[in-house]
Amino acid sequence: MMLDLSRIRDAVSYEGGISRRLFLAYGAALAAIPAQSGKTEGRTLNRLAFADNPFALGVASGEPTDSGVVLWTRLAPRPLEANGGMPAEKLKLTWEVADDEGMKKIVQTGDITVGPDSAHAGHVEVNGLKPDRWYWYRFRSGDADSPIGRTRTMPPRESLPEKLRFAFASCQHFEHGLFTSYEHMAKEDLDLVVHLGDYIYEGAGKDKLVRKHLGRKITSLDDYRVRHAQYRSDPLLSGMHARCPWVVMWDDHEFENNYAAGVPQYKETDPAAFLEQRAHAYQAYFEMMPLRKESVPQGPNMKLYRTVPFGRLAEFQVLDTRQYRTDQPNGDKAADLNADAMNPNNTLLGGEQRRWLEKALTASAGTWNILAQQVMMGMVDRAAGPERRYSMDQWPGAAAERIKLVQFMADRKIANPVVLTGDIHSNWVNDLRVDDRKLNTRIVATEFVGTSISSGGNGADKAKTQDDMLKENPFIRFHNRNRGYVSCTVTPEQWKSDYIVIDDVLKPGGKSSVRASFVVEAGKPGAKPA
Numbered sequence: 001m002m003l004d005l006s007r008i009r010d011a012v013s014y015e016g017g018i019s020r021r022l023f024l025a026y027g028a029a030l031a032a033i034p035a036q037s038g039k040t041e042g043r044t045l046n047r048l049a050f051a052d053n054p055f056a057l058g059v060a061s062g063e064p065t066d067s068g069v070v071l072w073t074r075l076a077p078r079p080l081e082a083n084g085g086m087p088a089e090k091l092k093l094t095w096e097v098a099d100d101e102g103m104k105k106i107v108q109t110g111d112i113t114v115g116p117d118s119a120h121a122g123h124v125e126v127n128g129l130k131p132d133r134w135y136w137y138r139f140r141s142g143d144a145d146s147p148i149g150r151t152r153t154m155p156p157r158e159s160l161p162e163k164l165r166f167a168f169a170s171c172q173h174f175e176h177g178l179f180t181s182y183e184h185m186a187k188e189d190l191d192l193v194v195h196l197g198d199y200i201y202e203g204a205g206k207d208k209l210v211r212k213h214l215g216r217k218i219t220s221l222d223d224y225r226v227r228h229a230q231y232r233s234d235p236l237l238s239g240m241h242a243r244c245p246w247v248v249m250w251d252d253h254e255f256e257n258n259y260a261a262g263v264p265q266y267k268e269t270d271p272a273a274f275l276e277q278r279a280h281a282y283q284a285y286f287e288m289m290p291l292r293k294e295s296v297p298q299g300p301n302m303k304l305y306r307t308v309p310f311g312r313l314a315e316f317q318v319l320d321t322r323q324y325r326t327d328q329p330n331g332d333k334a335a336d337l338n339a340d341a342m343n344p345n346n347t348l349l350g351g352e353q354r355r356w357l358e359k360a361l362t363a364s365a366g367t368w369n370i371l372a373q374q375v376m377m378g379m380v381d382r383a384a385g386p387e388r389r390y391s392m393d394q395w396p397g398a399a400a401e402r403i404k405l406v407q408f409m410a411d412r413k414i415a416n417p418v419v420l421t422g423d424i425h426s427n428w429v430n431d432l433r434v435d436d437r438k439l440n441t442r443i444v445a446t447e448f449v450g451t452s453i454s455s456g457g458n459g460a461d462k463a464k465t466q467d468d469m470l471k472e473n474p475f476i477r478f479h480n481r482n483r484g485y486v487s488c489t490v491t492p493e494q495w496k497s498d499y500i501v502i503d504d505v506l507k508p509g510g511k512s513s514v515r516a517s518f519v520v521e522a523g524k525p526g527a528k529p530a
């Protein structure tokens, strides 16, 4: 995407952030430019003889409803090349959905056209499927067949299912470790995987780690595409995508560390170029994920927050805490909940998403109301003794909004709120109150924070400062710093989270074990060891 942004740049008075007005102006200017214009030739090929497997990136599905699902693949015979080894032409791609693993009883089939504008990625929104059942699917282009993927629809919207099994994961730094978690996750009988962000990391390749990123720190569309392709080339990751539908949400590293809307971590970055880079990051993310049309990026904007119901048993509100947030207060340095942190204008959600969330929670028929999001909501004081210090990149950086949100859930008696969190490469169970500093008030929700898949290497069972931290914050029911994921079993009566840890992610064959299990009984807020 080539833009002349010099006029906008000249108009910027840049003081640690982009003003809302200028931000909207950039967004509008960039959104008006069609993505990747001028590359596509008019011709659509019906078939192409591939020298290499064009389905090296596998298949995926996502966004399940009670009647449909999104199927995904990307044609890339040489996935680590900028164009995936594909020609500039568009190409026909056939998809099939079957009732059986052997793809004998085809229930739906169709053709789509994929082209270089979207890296030859295909997104198929299949409708008219039966509720609450498994399906198998594959793609075909010319002589080449994709691997067969397995997916499922959700139970009927008005039904109360007996059980939901799902896992949630986050933070999979390719260089820090292997994706062994997905090897073990694939053996579980899961309806759904929820990914809470840091699906890729943006840094340049570094030597002497477990594996090495290709290329420089990613900024261009080609850079983001190749980085996503490198991650998805991991067979454990693509294998898990083929096992069941995923619901995905980004955090910061899909674009850049600790960014806030249009404000970069490195304040000297040209703000207009930064938004242009955001457009590239979001475009590549959309291309690689099984998402619906409503999430197609418009320049640097991409709507990703949404509701995913599982009958009346559970309703996921999937939140985007990066795209609309205000810049971290206190210069993003841990601080007490001072005037800067408590500023009522600070937000992680932005006004539009917050109003949508309040409406969605009020309208929800879910027995369990899940906020699937990125940063820790528990107000964890990081300083020993009377001094208080909170992370400004997490919810304490928008403390007034966080207090209001939990207050809202308490006042409206939102049924059984559960918060799912990633981001910080460690496991936590936190009981949440309107204000976690007030321990004599009642518990409203429970937060399950899941550790990283690989970010940070092997980690440790226990941090040196753990005992002090738990003493400082009695609402923390569990903390651990191993790698892994969280496996959840949800029934109308009880929520159970199993913290699965992997003993070694630095070499293949790491073993998994259940490090801890916590339950919440419906109608009785607060987590207990299982």
Ligand code: FE
Residues within 6 Å of the ligand: 171, 172, 198, 253, 423, 424, 425, 455
């Ligand atoms: Fe991370």
Ligand code: CA
Residues within 6 Å of the ligand: 381, 382, 383, 384, 385, 386, 387, 388, 389, 472
């Ligand atoms: Ca303290």
